[in-house]
Amino acid sequence: MPGLRALLGQYRGRPGDESPAAGAPVAMIVGLGNPGPEYARHRHNVGFQVVDLFAARHRLEFDKFQKRARLALGGVELTDGWRGRVLLAKPMTYMNSSGEAVGPLAAFYKIPPGRVLVVHDDLDLPLARLRLRANGSPGGQKGVASIIRALGADAFGRLKVGISRPGGQGSGAPPAMDPADYVLQPFSAEQEKEMALARARAVDAIETWLSQGIEAAMNSFNAEPTGKA
Secondary structure (H helix, E strand, C coil), X not given: CCCHHHHCCCCCCCCCCCCCCCCCCCEEEEECCCCCHHHCCEHHHHHXXXXXXXXXXXXCCCCEEECXXXXXXXXXXXXXXXEEEEEEEEECCCHHHCHHHXXXXXXXXXXXXXXXXXXXXXXXXXXXXXXXXXXXXXXXXXXXXXXXXXXXXXXXXXXXXXXXXXXXXXXXXXXXXXHHHHCCCECCHHHHHHHXXXXXXXXXXXXHHHHHCHHHHHHHHCCCCCCCC
């Protein structure tokens, strides 16, 4: 996918504008998770946690509810000069039915799959590792599978955030723990130190995706972070 800068090059350069036309968002960033304060710090809610951090960095508020999702909609200006209006979405459908919110939102705001980025946890990645993909199968992630069905396409970006499997190296979880129980627990204090850095890095990856496209984001963030063994 070409960078949104290239797709919307005609938009840049008019001070005060927030979007290419009539307030329409140029991209939708979806965080996956489960609604409710009891789930907020769970490993399975990393997607929500990342989009919350993105919103805080860019002073956006989740002050709308539409199509079964909490939304933050507003202008974003990046340090490299990219500017555009962005829609952040947290489906309130529970993880496995996320497409029931994402599909209607994409249709309503006329956002094609190539301008959608879905942020979610991944058991098969080491703790705090990031991996971006441009498309492909859900890989067992039921929320992503639901979005593929709803959009009728798999050609949307994914930003996976590693949470490691229980008992994996550095996970701090008992080897016998069921993964279904593991994802519905908070990070340990030791894990949280790494995850705080990973969330910030994930926000950086989203910004790169917005301004330069998925290939540039993959090249910058799919590798092991510098200085980490």
